[in-house]
Amino acid sequence: MTATLAEATTALHSQWDRLRAWILEVVVEADDTAVAAAPSILEGWTVTALVAHVGRAMDALAACTPLPADTTPLTLAEYLGTYAGRAADIAETTRAIAAQVAPDPVGWIDARAAAAFATLAAADGRDLVVQARRGPVRLSTMTVSRVIELVVHADDLAVSVRRVPGADAGPDPVDPGALDLVARELLAIVVARGGWDLEVVDPLTWIRLATGRAPCGTSSLAAALAPRWTSDGLPDLGRMLPIL
Structure with a gap:
């Protein structure tokens, strides 16, 4: 992993603030039930369910508790x-939460985010090993995973709303700095597995490929990544993707 805890924390704050404002403007204040109830690009999930999942993603950080320093943490890839x-x-739990918080979805996700940022503040910059829902991780790893969740689902939400006839998808809910961090971390996972020397050309295209939002073909991969040295070729990553 390339990001420090401080870098990941900054990216998480920036992405959260931008996405939260977008949700308020496009999904809540627009008062358009067609948008809230519309199917998202994730099969079986509505836009409202995806908003609830954003809150649950932050709740996963809030739920982390410190572990002994000698505990072996999972890597980001693991x-x-x-x-x-x-x-x-995850899908079943998300739909249940969405139904429960329907009267005030923003209030619910705000509370989850506040608790998540309180967890980071309590660590006071220490990259502790913490117990997450799926195993022990460094706090920096958990924070990067939350940035990944917010960036990927911000894009999911924007694409979903653009498909609703007559809906205003508003400004891009993806923060550029967070986008770059996520693209870099997902590439680092691939590079560690294959040993290639690659760089990101188009962060959003790469993230969509790496997370299975777009099919991985020769042309799409070439639009997303490039070998650092022109004498090298671009590897076939089809069997390695999606990462999550």
Whole structure:
């Protein structure tokens, strides 16, 4: 992992503030039930459910508790690798939460975010090993995973709302700094596995490929990544993606 706890914390604050403002403007204050109830690009999830999931993503950070310093933490790649096996449970829990918080979704996600940032503040800059829902991780790793969640789902929400006839998708809810951090961290996972020397050309395209939001083809991969040295070729990452 390349980001420090301080860098990840800054990115999380920036992405949260931007996404929260977008949700308030586009989903809540627009008072358009067609937007809130619209299917998202995630199968079986509405826009409202995806908003609830954003809050639950922050709640996962709030729930972290310190562990002994000699505890062996999961890497970011290992932690993200636990997602696939729990996809059905995550979807079911998210839909249940969305129904419960429907009267005040922003109030609920605000409370989850406040608790998450309180956890970071309590650490006072120390990159502790903490117990997360899926295993022990460094606080920096957990924070980066939350930035990934917010960036990926901010894009999911924007794409979903753009599909609603007549809806105003508003400004881009993805923070540029957080976008770059996520693209860099997802690339670092791939590079560590294959040993290639690659760089990101288009962060959003790369993130969509790495998270399975777009199919990985030769042309799309070439639009997203490039070898650092022109004499090198671009590897076939089809079997390695998506990362989560």
